[in-house]
Amino acid sequence: xxxxxxxEVAGLVKxxxxxxxxxxxxxxxxxxxxxxxxxxxxxxxxxxxxTCEGYRRPDAGTVRVLGLDPxxxxxxxxxxxxxxxxxxxxxxGARAEEMLAHMxxxxxxxxxxxxxxxxxxxxxxxxxxxxxxxxxxxxxLSLAMAVVGRPELVFLDEPxxxxxxxxxxxxxxxxxxxxxxxxxxxxxxxxxxxxEELADDVVIIDDGRIVAGGSPDELCRGGAENSLRxxxxxxxxxxxxxxxxxxxxxxxxxxPGGYRVTGTVDPQLLATVTSWCAQNxxxxxxxxxxxxxxxxxxLELTGKELRS
Amino acid sequence: MSAGTYSPAPGAAPLWRMIGTQAALxxxxxxxxxxxLLLTVVIPTLLLVLFSSVDVVELGGGARVDFLTPGILxxxxxxxxxxxxxxxxGFERRYGVLKRLGVxxxxxxxxxxxxxxxxxxxxxxxVMLLTVVALALGWSPHGDPVAVALLLLLGTAAFSGLGxxxxxxxxxxxxxAAANLIFVLLLVGGGVxxxxxxxPDGVQSVLGLLPISVLSDGLREVLQHGxxxxxxxxxxxxxxxxxxxxxxxxxxxxx
Numbered sequence: 101x102x103x104x105x106x107x108e109v110a111g112l113v114k115x116x117x118x119x120x121x122x123x124x125x126x127x128x129x130x131x132x133x134x135x136x137x138x139x140x141x142x143x144x145x146x147x148x149x150x151t152c153e154g155y156r157r158p159d160a161g162t163v164r165v166l167g168l169d170p171x172x173x174x175x176x177x178x179x180x181x182x183x184x185x186x187x188x189x190x191x192x193g194a195r196a197e198e199m200l201a202h203m204x205x206x207x208x209x210x211x212x213x214x215x216x217x218x219x220x221x222x223x224x225x226x227x228x229x230x231x232x233x234x235x236x237x238x239x240x241l242s243l244a245m246a247v248v249g250r251p252e253l254v255f256l257d258e259p260x261x262x263x264x265x266x267x268x269x270x271x272x273x274x275x276x277x278x279x280x281x282x283x284x285x286x287x288x289x290x291x292x293x294x295x296e297e298l299a300d301d302v303v304i305i306d307d308g309r310i311v312a313g314g315s316p317d318e319l320c321r322g323g324a325e326n327s328l329r330x331x332x333x334x335x336x337x338x339x340x341x342x343x344x345x346x347x348x349x350x351x352x353x354x355x356p357g358g359y360r361v362t363g364t365v366d367p368q369l370l371a372t373v374t375s376w377c378a379q380n381x382x383x384x385x386x387x388x389x390x391x392x393x394x395x396x397x398x399l400e401l402t403g404k405e406l407r408s
Numbered sequence: 409m410s411a412g413t414y415s416p417a418p419g420a421a422p423l424w425r426m427i428g429t430q431a432a433l434x435x436x437x438x439x440x441x442x443x444x445l446l447l448t449v450v451i452p453t454l455l456l457v458l459f460s461s462v463d464v465v466e467l468g469g470g471a472r473v474d475f476l477t478p479g480i481l482x483x484x485x486x487x488x489x490x491x492x493x494x495x496x497x498g499f500e501r502r503y504g505v506l507k508r509l510g511v512x513x514x515x516x517x518x519x520x521x522x523x524x525x526x527x528x529x530x531x532x533x534x535v536m537l538l539t540v541v542a543l544a545l546g547w548s549p550h551g552d553p554v555a556v557a558l559l560l561l562l563g564t565a566a567f568s569g570l571g572x573x574x575x576x577x578x579x580x581x582x583x584x585a586a587a588n589l590i591f592v593l594l595l596v597g598g599g600v601x602x603x604x605x606x607x608p609d610g611v612q613s614v615l616g617l618l619p620i621s622v623l624s625d626g627l628r629e630v631l632q633h634g635x636x637x638x639x640x641x642x643x644x645x646x647x648x649x650x651x652x653x654x655x656x657x658x659x660x661x662x663x
Binding site for chain 1 (some may be wrong): 411412418419420421425426430437503508511512513514515
């Protein structure tokens, strides 16, 4: 673990009464990258992020955000970070643009409010008070409030929860733009595709611990193999197929006539399987190569569905 | 937006600007809220007009408006500094506004300063309105404006402490109910429209120590009877202010 990252968490423990929400968590986020913290509800994502934001004092371990202690050095840190809470954070009677302009007024060099309103499609909010905005509008306003102060680091807690696909894409574009302009982004999500799309690094949390970390590619490649499936006539002689395959491969007839080959699924392996089928007079219908997704990785590591 | 739009350029605005913009927003929120306006503007004005023109309660000698106006001014302070502020702050806590502002560059004491400014602005508007209405009803005020200002300021501090204590410790719905109930009880039992001497002696001496009674009596002494600075009353209000603000500071929960 380096010491010069935008965010450095070491051995973080946070308890609520007898329940341990975060249990010895280490996390290092390099400057200018996007890190997705992934995990099911109750895994400790929000507790971790809120501890980094200075809302909670760690029971053990250290947290350094931009080199600062988020509790003891809060007044120096706050102008430099942007925060999107999971929900709320706006006066119920305030209008979207009014609240955004207000937040802008708390910073030295804020973004122009008008163009941010345009980027996030907040014009449609008009004079409607916050309490009557749709969930998606409220989310986008909250995102705008997180970035308006031109922070070095933004924390986004479930930034696309409840958004329609179009708003979700707008949010993703904003996150990419932040990254390309050198802003560090730490976001929590339970959308796998979001993590795969946006993140340089993914950290999978379960029961307050990190169970895996790395780039989306590394995570999908590592651990268990990918697989190849095909259908043919039932009762094929898989032993002869295995002889033709590399040593780390396995083959099984999952249902009569439904086969799965696991191993290092590369073009060579695909060619081997199809030529074996040709030699045995088998037409491999519905042949498909399955790449692991983060969803599979997650299930494998935790035995849980992400959105349980 | 083009490349470089989001390039970091962090920094807090100057403190005075943060507090100014926060106070302006808080004031707009108070003035935009219909229920708040009912409490802070409509009810005091109606009571003033109604009780000065109709003989609902026997108020003793002199023009009724001269007795009523100081009490109604005290009620206006109660409505804004205590009831209105408690309800607004309770819901801000409930909806995460305080939490969100807590990670902005605005320090917590700056937020509290802004809230105080907005309460004072709303009170100034109330006092102006009620003064105009009272004068139209034939009010003839006496006394030292400095004494009046001191009473109003210390009354505001006392009610703010109690209001923030309520808002910061119980649920928003409970704050809403309690703040309204206390408003009504103090309206009746705090010497606002009903003179305290109508109550039995024992009750009277307890009621007489409530901040609302001290404030309305103090204002009455000065504005109706032309008394000098009522140091005793100011002392009681100061004690309430210190106790309330200290308790609020100790027990206030931001989330």
